[in-house]
Amino acid sequence: MYLINGELTENLAANDRAVQFGDGCFTTARACNGSIRFLEQHLARLQQACEKLLIPFVDWSLLENEMQQMAAVEQQAVLKVIITRGSGGRGYSAANCVQPTRLLSVSAYPAFYPQWRAHGISLALSPIRMGINPHLAGIKHLNRLEQVMIRTHLEQMPAQEALVLDSDGWLTECCAANLFWRKGTQVFTPYVDKSGVNGTMRQHIIACLAESSWQVTEVRERLDSLATADEVLICNALMPIIPVNQAESWRYKSHELYQFLAPLCE
Structure with missing residues (x-):
């Protein structure tokens, strides 16, 4: 309608x-x-x-x-x-x-979101990179050709979502979601001041973590930062959060942060 x-x-x-x-x-x-x-x-x-x-x-x-x-x-x-x-x-x-x-x-x-939440998903690196534009970064404008191309490539891979870098090679987001990862009690999410979208669920999670014992930091990191993560999750307003089992060749078993956030994001 x-x-x-x-x-x-x-x-x-x-x-x-x-x-x-x-x-x-x-x-x-x-x-x-x-x-x-x-x-x-x-x-x-x-x-x-x-x-x-x-x-x-x-x-x-x-x-x-x-x-x-x-x-x-x-x-x-x-x-x-x-x-x-x-x-x-x-x-x-x-x-x-x-x-x-x-x-x-x-x-x-989307009927698959409950299944993703229950079983977790895998992420694969997209060959399409996000352009850098500080003036438009963060907002959801209607120019989404990058996401269309990212999704087109993703549909040819076995993963459920994409890991997306910006044109300088910094970890930015997923195709249709924001990205978080945890190392101990430290939680990280990429800056979206030069590229990417500042999602409503991303903002909500940052606010929730700021009032908890978790320590959340926005960072500019390379892809290999996920190699040493204890846990990875993605989020958007619809999912609302999904645990990640595997990103590229790296596997994650912990859902500790996900279990903390899940009831706060419904």
């Missing part, structure tokens, strides 16, 4: 800037038992992205109401919200774009 500017339709204007230039941002939330998990964080993410992209979206109360209405009838589903700069003009100039477009959709919850 699609809701575009308040209308139930699948028709988006051909001159919408999302179609022409990927000019917009999005968030993907979990609808559960008629409500939206971490609703405030998802709205804050959209607001931050619109500010960064200079998209003059102001209808936040209306958007929140539409999100809640679409989630109200769902027991377990995926709610995606896209904000584009709207339609108008030709070329890169946004001078003639007056009204941003809001696009909401609901789809089925």
Whole structure:
């Protein structure tokens, strides 16, 4: 089901800037038992992205109401919200774009996530690297060709998710998830200030760990940092967290951090 500017339709204007230039941002939330998990964080993410992209979206109360209405009838589903700069003009100039477009959709919850949580997954290094762009890093803009290529390569490998490096070779994230690893009581996650996405679940986990006996640090590390990890896990707003059994040739048996975080992330 699609809701575009308040209308139930699948028709988006051909001159919408999302179609022409990927000019917009999005968030993907979990609808559960008629409500939206971490609703405030998802709205804050959209607001931050619109500010960064200079998209003059102001209808936040209306958007929140539409999100809640679409989630109200769902027991377990995926709610995606896209904000584009709207339609108008030709070329890169946004001078003639007056009204941003809001696009909401609901789809089925991935059936494999519960199995992943129960049994763990493996990660394989992607041959596709993320470009470095400090201005766009962290936000979920609509330019996702890197993720499309990462997923295309991943579908040819036996692993369930990808380990992704940036163009300088630093460990960054997964295809559709953020990455954490543990060494003793020290927990690490890659910086996303130059590349990657600052996911809502990533932010939530960092906040949870900051109030615990675990010590969490954002780092810039190479892939081989995972060789000496005691535990690895990945997260996003839908999973919400998944234990990792194997990354490349390295295997992990501990789920200690996962067991601590799992009830805090539901």
